[in-house]
Amino acid sequence: MTPSRWDRLKNDQMVLAALFLLPTLLVLLSVVVYPFLSAVWISFQAKQAGTPGQFIGVQNYAELLGNPVFLQIVGNTIFYTAVAVAIKFTLGLLAALVLAPERRLNGLYRTVLFVPWAVPTVIAALNWRWVYDEFSGMLNNVLLALGLTKNVVAWLAEPQLAMWCVIAVAVWTGTPFYTMSFLAGLQAIPKELYEAARLDGASTLQEFRHVTVPGMQAIFLVTVMLSTVFTSTSLVIVNVLTNGAPAERTNILPNFSFNLAMGTGRLGIASAVNMIFFPLLILVILGLSRRLLAARAS
Amino acid sequence: MAVTSSMRGLRRGRALAAYVVLAVLAVWTLGPLYWMVTTSFKTNREVYGTSATLWPRQPTLANYRVLFTKTPFAVYFQNSTLIALATTAVTVLTSAFGAYALVRLRFPGRRFLARGLVYTYLVPQSLLFIPLFTILVNTGLSNTRTGLVLTYLGFTVPFCTWLLMGYFVSVPVELEEAGLVDGCSRLGVLFRIVMPVTLPALAVTAFFSFTLSWNEYLYASVFVSDVNAKTIPTGIPSFIIEDVFFWGPMMASTVLSVIPPLAVYFIFQRWLLTGLTLGAVKG
């Protein structure tokens, strides 16, 4: 019996592929690719919001690269991302290791540790701003009540403290992602490997190094990769807590670009900031994904 | 192997350490939450100044009342929910089909598309929002919830497609080929064999779509200024600047806005871990 046209279509890979991928392609072309190309074009223009742009070549880039504040902000972004990711990684791993073994109330603990991820980031940032508030904040009130300080501390304005306070908020909201991913990764490691190690007389630390870590390599890299992107491109926390103060010490690139675009209306140079930042990000991701491929191959 | 006393001691020590770590993490996580929840029940006098109390001495529901009577919080809540649900539904369907095509079907340009997909995810929202705004206005979609959903797809679809690609890879090809041999069409294989196996993965996709969308701030604040279409993250913060004494109701809004994502987490909890396992290790 010859298959009908419909049967043949149902099996033709290219038709199906086109059909299946059409929605994805539509979405990506219209809300990612086209705007991206548009943003690249704008970065070579002097464009004030509301007026047509003028092509000025690489002037925006020259202005940025010659501005020491811009370079400071690049440094801040790298520091902020690296430190936040490192702390989130450590805390997430710790939490996952502790939550992995079966235990009563594990479900409850997991839910509690998940809550920061459930709070919308901007609301969490506003709440933390309130916690850090110089006069009415929880932190100062607790410290004063416990007698640990005599005067209020301006957490978000002290040059040495501000960046760490911002990082703390990023860690608070982002750690659940690591915890969940690592928990999943831990559970995927076959129990037999642990038993084999124990039979060989391995200590807890050796178990960790020789069974856990190799088994988790893939998930480590994937999580770090995603988190690097999430963290370094998110401007909400910095914008709400300090908007870059004091003296640009807490300013990071996405916030800088946002303020240029929306605060002063300079869309061209704001786009240029992103165009400098984006390749840096790609390089980091490429580096990480290469290690991921190598890890998977081994 | 007999359990020696030193082994028992070691196990107890480990258990103790685990509980200490849990306690510290719980305090760290819950501390600010505690402040949020208690502030939402305090009167203005107890909220401000260095005489702020650690426990409400005069607990009151006034903040919640203000939130619902003086602000359009109910509207924001509804909008956030509708947008998140719509984004999730479209994302799950789109990324499921797309991921299957990229993993199982053969066609020219497959590898290029797969790699390109990851890169589209890397394009930050802070870069895209200006040209996106122009597009939305030109299509008459600015200030609408539909427009917002479409822009959210820009970051949920690549991410979820990539996740699902990892999961589909882990479905043994033999299962599908058995189906094909039995006379099933490719479409049938997709629906009757692959989907049920990767249900946990779909759950993870739905979960991430929902929370990413629920959380989103930048697009929502730039693209929507109409009060009737605003979401929680953008509606509430504007009151902080406007009304000088709004922290009480703000905390109330936080408490309420945590509930839907928590609910989603509860519902999907069972599948989340298995789903993440499959995808994480292979993806």
Add this chain to the structure above:
Amino acid sequence: MESPKLTRRTVLKAGAGAAAFATTTNIFTPLKTSAARDQKLVFWLQPNFNPTADRILEEQTRAFAKQAGLKDTELQILKVPGGEIPTRIAAALEVGAPPDVTRLEEGYVARMRAQKALLDITDLLTEMKKVPGGVNSAVVGLTEEGGRNFAVPMGLNPVVIHARMDLFEQAGYNTFPETWEKFIEAALKINKPPFYAYGMALGTSPGNDSTEDIMAVVWAHGGNLIDKQNKVVFNSPAAVQGFQLIKDMYLKHQIIPKGTLSWDNSGNNKAYQSKQVAVIYNPPSVYSYLLQEDKELAAKTGIFPAPGGPGGRMKRVYCDYYGVFKATPYPDIAKGLVRHLMDPKNYNEFITGTASRYLPVYPKLLEDPFWTSKKEFAGLIQIGREGETIARAGVITAALGEVVAQSLLAKSVQTVLVNNVEPAEAVAKAHAEIVAIYKRFNEPV
């Protein structure tokens, strides 16, 4: 496994793909212009930090809409906080969909005028001038371009010291100190951390008061941003002395709360209203709030011009304006709203309802018993009459507006306070940055 065949099927698919692509790109061409929107009147109402004021404005707007025969759905009142205005206007202008009417501060009037975004409303201003007593002439100049007017003044904001006179009297001062040096003396007696003497706005967020607070110190020493010819003259010994004084207040005497560096534009309001600081320098929005919501604190508050110095004692006032955007599809309705709000009867209701948040732009209204009956307002009125704009001898231009919008001075002061930059160096750098902005706006330096 089937291999791809080049058949009718593939050609059809290619054709379908091409058609899909064509329709996709069509999405990006404008389908609707702003004229196709539903509303006939879009008013961005910026909250005044005063609930009564907001309510009156909203009611008057609705009354006008009804008079003009608008249905409820055809009117849109959007509450946009002042801090969000830069973002919203930038976004709205970029896509050609600004509101019909909104309040604009001086810098914005200059910028929007330069961008030719505002509608010519000279006839409205002419009507306003016919009101007995006329309109405050000092603030009209900013609206003019080529003999036509593109905005109308809607309220004067004297910038004044709000001071806890109960504490100053306790410390032995029966009036507010006249110079910054004397102020620091008094402040040291009042300062008791965590209660601070001066809640000086030093933040860099949009709409911040920090430029005002910083210039108050610079002006007292004789410094200026621009001179009569609009030439940038910021770099001067006076400015350096001013920066040094701020540095001393913050680091040496510690009479300023450290957290001001990350305050937003309501930071100093909040600090004073929750009794954390003794003095702030702010428009009387705070005082009007107190008169309505905290009469006890209002009774303890004194209103004064900023302290002076070798450069004199400056009185500062700035004006807010109503502007109509040229892109409005219903200019007559938009102008009608402004006419309605500025009609002396409605306007007086608003002004007295805000209880000193604004001084009227019709000088005759100041003779209303509302103002003359309260002695607290006497100081306010005097400052309103004699106050100067931020440009002082010069003219407010788009570039100057940008300097304020960017909080350029606050950023500069923060480098002194946080990065240990010497005041002279910071002032020189700020001067260079201001010149760069003027150049970018093609304004003569």
